[in-house]
Amino acid sequence: MNIYDISRLAGVSIATVSRVLNGSEKVSEATRRKVLAVMDQNGYTPNAFARGLGLNTMRTVGILCADSSDIYLAKVIYLLERELRRCGYASMLCCTGYRLAEKEKYLQLLLSRGVDALILAGSQFIEEKQEDNAYLYEAAKKLPVFLLNGILTGSGAYSVVCDDALAVKELTDRLLSLGSRQPVFLYRSFSYSGKQKLAGFLRSLAEHGIPEQGRSFLCPSGIPETARFLQELQDRGISFDACLASDDELAAGAVKYALHAGRKIPQELQVTGYNNSLLSVCSTPEITTADNRVEFLCSTAVSLLMQVLAGKDVPERTMYSATLICRATTRQPG
Amino acid sequence: MNIYDISRLAGVSIATVSRVLNGSEKVSEATRRKVLAVMDQNGYTPNAFARGLGLNTMRTVGILCADSSDIYLAKVIYLLERELRRCGYASMLCCTGYRLAEKEKYLQLLLSRGVDALILAGSQFIEEKQEDNAYLYEAAKKLPVFLLNGILTGSGAYSVVCDDALAVKELTDRLLSLGSRQPVFLYRSFSYSGKQKLAGFLRSLAEHGIPEQGRSFLCPSGIPETARFLQELQDRGISFDACLASDDELAAGAVKYALHAGRKIPQELQVTGYNNSLLSVCSTPEITTADNRVEFLCSTAVSLLMQVLAGKDVPERTMYSATLICRATTRQPG
């Protein structure tokens, strides 16, 4: 069932059918009704590929993320998809994992599917070596590329980032002001935001005159793994009275460690997470964390993207602040 | 840059270019090389829409889910996308929310995008009233429709379900055998799997001669909300010594309730969850739950889908069992 069939059945030309399809003003009410009726009776759906071919767009944007089952990224994906759909765009999701080769490959895959733009969700997309990011800039030459939680510079590339460094600095300041003398920072990867958070931590240490040596640790993923890791740290004689974790899952692991090791939270050990995810309230005690306002992140990104697609000029870098959420894993001031 | 440009630059016909593009055997090694070289030099990418128009497929499947930020559904989405990509299919994600009208609308949206098949992730897609599911059957006439965690009958519709009823019955049996006399069942919705789980609970009660009156409760979402709900139950004089929750989040809420109410787990209150999600190990104590083997669910669904797309006959209903994971919210036998 195509536009020709409909035109024949309705006794009009294909141009008229097309006009009805596209809500053109230049169709008499009578013919419109007639055409719509025929379409309805035959359950006609316009062919998306043919339309795409003519218009050179299927109103689809590609979303790349390392792992959409991650509790934080899952929220990002959800919100992006919702916003995009609201704007009439469909979402093509592609999870790349953490290996560069895969990222490149799947970015190509999305490009080959003819998406109108690309959104990279998560700072995992910025590599250590500048040349490893070349493929992103290459892509940005062809279509708008938005990076969430990371910085990409160059035309066609846009970034929306939360000031993670500041948030972690504030968390650290807080812990120090609440009496911590031996804070440690736990992170899972050297991603852009991982490095930002670390930087915030170190800045705070510096300002408080605490040596940064041996105070930050790359930690295995998973709650029990993190708990074990901290236990080993303790066994090796490394002492700490506060854990600043780069995400809530690590923080949940720290809480578990404290429970097993019999260390009272927050009296003997303070813990902070990041993201204000479900995990932070699922844990007991509930975890002090930073809310990086993912709704804001996503709606901003999509709204900027829409402007770019409309040919407008938009800032290439947008930064906003997180909000601290104080719960039971940190001491109360005063 | 299109196939004509390439053909001109390489001094061959477009048919040959197309053959090279599609890896046809009937091209001499020399011409193949020449054509590939030209493509490479010019960074040529075949137009996906034109190809789609010719082949009438873009090798894309639509994934519908109520809420991809749900910790369980997020995992499902992730695994589905991974499996589909492995099979050369891209995934178009669409989150519908829980309202019927939206579900219908977004299913249409995916259909209009020319997807090759539809996967409905989550039992939220089966409505109470049979006629409200008509749109699904309508869709199943046009393309393969797979439902995960729910039953859809009729040609073109396929279901892959975990035997949730059995799993909850076994959990209940276990709690009762471990001394519970006043178990309650908590659920969040009347979805297909919600009803299955309830049925399993009631079956166990019946077998143990426990009246089912007032033992199952529709519970608000969210960990603190659930905790509050149980506290209210207690305040109203309804007593219970075990909570069987239809998912881990509700169970986490039950654990929180117990902590606030000062009831010892598992001595005074046993709790079980469902899904074996991160929440079940994030909680303290860690929650006994049922692992409904989401990897198996997704890989089975995709592999069946591939067979259907290849024109093979596959069973319309596939059922498998969950695995019980015993942790610290239930007593140890013996």
Add this chain to the structure above:
DNA sequence: TTGTAGGCGTTATCAG
């Protein structure tokens, strides 16, 4: 207000 005809970039069917 309506219709005709050409173009979008592939794939596929025939001849050669």
Add this chain to the structure above:
DNA sequence: CTGATAACGCCTACAA
């Protein structure tokens, strides 16, 4: 092995 040519289904000037 290669090339010409007709689909594929829709959009959109341009004509009427």
